[in-house]
Amino acid sequence: MSVFNLKEQNANLDSKIVVGLERLSQVFRILLWEKAKQHRLSPIQIQLLIFIKHHSADKSTISYLAQEFNVTKPTISDAIKVLEQKKMIKKLADEVDTRSYTIQLTAAGKSIVSDTEHFVNPVTEIIVDFNLPEKLMLWQNITKLITQLHQSGAISVQRTCHYCKHFSTKNEAPYCRLLEQKLLPQDVRIDCAEFEVV
Template sequence: MIHSPFDLNQQNHEIDSKIVVALERLSEAFRVLLWNESKLNTLSPIQIQILIFLLFQPTEKCRISNLAKEFNMSKPTISDSVKSLLQKGLIDKKSDLLDSRSYTLSLTDSGRIMALKSADFTRSIENPVSSLSLQQKEMMLDGLLKIIQGLNTAGIITVQRMCFTCSHYRISDEGHYCKLLQMPLAYKEIRINCPEHAAII
């Protein structure tokens, strides 16, 4: 007998299967919303994601190699998307003074306008989330962070900049604590994408 969360008999009797299928439905919603946004702007979904990434991430992370890791894609695939965005005049590249083969990417004025317009493509998902109580949100966040951490440990998700995978993070009987900020963290202050993240070695 095949063990699958999509088997209705299994799904209807196991909460683990229901959660997995619910997450699959949510991932489908993200795909649909991203695809709709890309069609509106005559760009591919990954090109939209690259523009949004360049809008919010620090300059040192805006390189082909980082984009490949971030989106779990090969460098040639990312390079093709970057080449198209350069041709469309949505991004620029600046050579590294220390390594002529390397360069950072940045948005042009028109690229920034496009990225700002596309950055809230998830609003349809945010709306029902905002209607949850604070307790429901904290429980959901706790569960999702633990799932993400497990996927990261298994090597399925390669880039994670959340507190649980950071060398500055500590947990004790008193709760969550950031050594870098030198302060305790309420659960709502736990970060998923921290610019000061230092991966545990």
């Protein structure tokens, strides 16, 4: 039976949780759409600009972006083409493989990011008022859900501690060998710049 069937949903906590998460995903979608409309861009174009700004050059390639956003390479290429026409990004050819390139933001692209990357603020403003135990419980459940969705193949790219070669244990507690620190639940990362695949 469908989780959207109200009789089933309201008699089943699992279904209510799934529908609640789906409702939350709508919030992010709507907030992003609002920003995209203001700048006459598509949501994926805004997401690409934000991602490129905050990640290293090796993650700013067509292949990586396609994996990251779970879409095809032609979809990313089309979005990048529009951003280039609008002079928001520039392509830097790979010195070895001249058919490949990395993507960099121009000043215009950076300005769009500054204007749009706070689209999540309505959610942030609620979260900051949660107390620490509430935040920790939420964070642990989010990381667990992301890890299991990655294992099932629903999330393709992972840069989290549990899949990183620097992840270890010390005195039976999670530990990062690179940062030389214990990983308390609040220290676990889902997008770490130092992440290296095992």
